[in-house]
Amino acid sequence: MDNLFVKCSVCLNFVAKVVTLHNDESFVTKLRSVVPEVEWLDYYHICGGCKSDLDTAYEFRSRCIRLNLEQKREQYFECYHCNSRYGDKGVLVEHMKCHSVESLESPPKQFKCDDCNKSYTTQKILKVHLKKCKVRDPPTRKNRFSCEVCDLVLNYAKDVVEHCVEEHSMERKLVKPYTCTECPMRFSSSANLIQHRKYHEGSRNHICSFCGKGYITKSDLTVHEYIHFNRRNYKCEFCDKAFNTNKNLRSHMLVVHTDPTLWKYECDVCTRRFPLKSGFEQHMKRHTGDKKFGCHICDKTFVSRSELQKHVGSHSMVNPFKCTHCEKAYKEKRFFEIHLAKHHGIGNAKIPIRVKKFACHVCPNTFFDKHKLHRHLRVHSGDKPFGCQDCGKKFSDKYYLKQHAKNMHNSGQNEEIVSK
Structure with missing residues (x-):
């Protein structure tokens, strides 16, 4: 390649003439404005074609911002007494002083909602109310609202809220008058209920552009895409771990840095506690025997899909995780990492401390695993x-x-x- 040609940092083409960012600060300003995701430094080189595209993109962005400002300038403030319009709110306040004190203290509420009989001073405020009022289910026999404490049924959600505050001394923000018709879950707002119903419908219309996975809501998709970015902006204040989402950080804080006696979910059968609802629900399925995931090779069934996938691997003779320091090989990555840490001092995997907690009730022998105890008991029973x-x-x-x-x-x- 001829030494006269320089590589453009944007399109990666070799051209005869480029512009260096530190030579013109306007290019740095434009790049940081148009593409804020990239940390633009002073040593980048840009060719003429990319410079032209940058100027076009920056001009379009500036035009949109100017349009938005012009639209804001066109907003006006209207007097609800004489319908006079002003471009500045301060001017409207001064104008209001010319009206009587009585009318200022109690402006007329002549715009009425036909659904809930509420009245408002302006048509604009009424329109905002109607958007929220339409979301609420009408007071039909099917969609009445019930109290979660005493099962009292009322026509409107606001009536349930007032009832719970007055009769049951509940905090207003903790009252959940909206109930899902598909499951027992309750919600404090209709918006949360509508979002919840999407999970029952199961329509995964939000597709990840990186891996093609589908998600029910846009918020779920947004959280998933953080995994692909792998920025790990959420750092734990107690250890050196960092996470892609705040939800993952909260789960880490509960599981690792919270006293197990303070975990919220407790099993009624064995009194075992769990930090997360998902782990608690999976544990309860073991007591009820709810094993929906069956192996297609043998007749065994499992509580979760992850357990099934782990079991299916046991049918295979392939051990993909092979140690390069010895002849050991493992089916699971977790056991492979423990082997490296325990026998070769490689990695930071936590080496489990095995305790013989399964004791024989006939003799003093103790065992690490439950199945080994059962195998030992055959010695005493003669089976x-x-x-x-x-x-x-x-x-x-x-x-x-x-x-x-x-x-x-x-x-x-x-x-x-x-x-x-």
């Missing part, structure tokens, strides 16, 4: 469910059956569970 299909000999553990088949029958597959 031998694993039988050899060649000689009929029975064993209390599947491992002993494999060893027997290998040594006595020269087979590693000779195993069968004998049902009683």
Whole structure:
């Protein structure tokens, strides 16, 4: 490439002539105004074509701002007594002094809402009210509002709010008169209820432009796209971790830096506490036996999709996470990272401290895992469910059956569970 040609920092083309930003501060100002997402420095070079596009974009932006200012200047303030119009609010205030004191203290409310009978001083204020009033469901038999304390049914949401404040001494902002017809959830405003109903409809019309995933609401999509930007602007004040969203930071604070005795959700069956509602609901499904996710290879079912995906990997003989320092290989990344930290001192994975908390009620033996305790209990009960299909000999553990088949029958597959 000829040394006379210089690379443009925007279009990346090599051109004979470029403009350096520090030579003209107006270019820096324009770039930072048009594209504020980029931290423009003084050493960038811009070719003539990009400079022309920049001038066009900056002029269009400036034109839109001027138009917005002109529209604001065209706004006027109207006197509700004589309908006189003024371009400045201060001038209107001075004009109002010419009217009687009585009329200033109690301006006439001649514009009335047909739905809730409220009255307003101007047509403009009434229009603002009507937009909010239309959102509210009409007082039909189907859409009446109920008190969450005593189940009293009233025609309007505002009546429920007044009732809860006066009769139950509730804070006004904590009253939730709007109830979802699909589930028991309640809301303090109709806007929140409308947003909630979208989740029951399940229509994922908001598509991520990075990965193609669909989301029900625009706010959910916005939160998801922060993951792709990976800016991690939300930093934890107690440790060095940072997160893409404020929601993830709040979850981290609850899970890691909050005393477990203060966690909000408590199981009524085993008194175990949970910091997040999602973990609590998944835990309760274990007590109820609600396992909707079934394996397509075997008959096992699971509470969550993540548990199912983890189980499906157990059917595979592939261990993708291989240690380059020894011959160990793992199916899951978590166990692989623990191995690196424990045996090779690599990484900062937290090494779990194993405790033998499963004790045998017959002898003093204790075990790390529950299934090992159950396997041990067969020694005391004499139960031998694993039988050899060649000689009929029975064993209390599947491992002993494999060893027997290998040594006595020269087979590693000779195993069968004998049902009683």
